[in-house]
Amino acid sequence: MKTILDEIVDQKRIEILEKQKINSIEDFKNSENFNLPVISSKASILDESKSGIIAEFKRKSPSKGFINKDANVKYVVAGYEKYGASVVSVLTDELFFGGSFEDLKQAKATLSIPVLRKDFIVDEYQVYETKAIGADLMLLIAECLTKDEVYNLAKIAKEIGLEVLLELHSEDQLDKVNEFIDLIGINNRDLKTFHVDIEKSKQILKQLPKDLIKVAESGISDPKTVKELRKAGFQSFLIGENFMKNENPTEAFKEFVKESK
Numbered sequence: 001m002k003t004i005l006d007e008i009v010d011q012k013r014i015e016i017l018e019k020q021k022i023n024s025i026e027d028f029k030n031s032e033n034f035n036l037p038v039i040s041s042k043a044s045i046l047d048e049s050k051s052g053i054i055a056e057f058k059r060k061s062p063s064k065g066f067i068n069k070d071a072n073v074k075y076v077v078a079g080y081e082k083y084g085a086s087v088v089s090v091l092t093d094e095l096f097f098g099g100s101f102e103d104l105k106q107a108k109a110t111l112s113i114p115v116l117r118k119d120f121i122v123d124e125y126q127v128y129e130t131k132a133i134g135a136d137l138m139l140l141i142a143e144c145l146t147k148d149e150v151y152n153l154a155k156i157a158k159e160i161g162l163e164v165l166l167e168l169h170s171e172d173q174l175d176k177v178n179e180f181i182d183l184i185g186i187n188n189r190d191l192k193t194f195h196v197d198i199e200k201s202k203q204i205l206k207q208l209p210k211d212l213i214k215v216a217e218s219g220i221s222d223p224k225t226v227k228e229l230r231k232a233g234f235q236s237f238l239i240g241e242n243f244m245k246n247e248n249p250t251e252a253f254k255e256f257v258k259e260s261k
């Protein structure tokens with residue numbers, strides 16, 4: 001039976017074929033943003049004046065449906081930066097997450113901290129596209145890529161100046177880590193069942209390469225969990241729904257940061 005992740009990846013491949021009729025990789029290389037320097041997420045996360053949190057702008061999700069459909073991207077991300085986010089993550093998938101390139105472009109135009117393109121990257125076309133829309137950091141999800149695919153996509157990303165966050169969900173994906181990866185995320189959410197288990201992050205942590213920045217991802221809703229995960233060795237925390245489910249995500253973020261110190 002097809003999982004939601006399979007469905008998302010199938011849809012991505014359809015979208016790529018359609019997009020290739022409109023823009024080529026050459027077009028991306030000639031675009032305005034392509035040669036602009038990226039802002040380093042590694043440096044921003046290691047900057048102790050910030051919270052270590054990668055705060056996410058997320059309108060809806062397959063696990064929860066609509067979260068905050070009409071949120072104002074500029075307002076929300078400006079608040080994230082003001083109250084101490086290290087990086088802002090923006091969903092760019094439209095069908096399953098209600099995101100868009102426009103959301104990411106508006107976020108980028110508002111912020112001086114790095115922006116993560118949160119999407120399902122399965123083809124080199126999307127890597128060039130990620131740079132062209134102005135992202136600083138790109139996500140690769142080990143669960144939907146082979147070891148060779150992770151290697152090739154991350155290598156291209158590095159060649160064009162992007163930083164790469166590789167997301168793992170289990171120990172058996174550790175062999176997909178390579179020299180082009182900058183940050184490793186452990187996703188607490190099983191992308192097949194949507195079950196969230198915070199212990200997942202801690203279990204895999206000890207086996208991760210020492211020199212890479214470690215990000216605990218998904219299902220974090222209690223500032224105490226951040227304290228716990230920081231103590232265990234995580235430097236960063238990717239959190240979306242817990243802020244976006246509020247009418248004012250910025251206020252929720254501000255309070256959360258205060259309590260997670």
Ligand SMILES: O=C(O)c1ccccc1NCC(=O)[C@H](O)[C@H](O)COP(=O)(O)O
Nearest residue numbers: 061062063191217218219220239240241
């Ligand atoms: O969020 C989902 O339902 C989801 C389903 C299938 C694939 C990916 C999914 N989420 C993407 C993410 O990585 C999360 O948005 C991110 O880690 C933040 O999680 P949360 O704090 O739980 O919103």
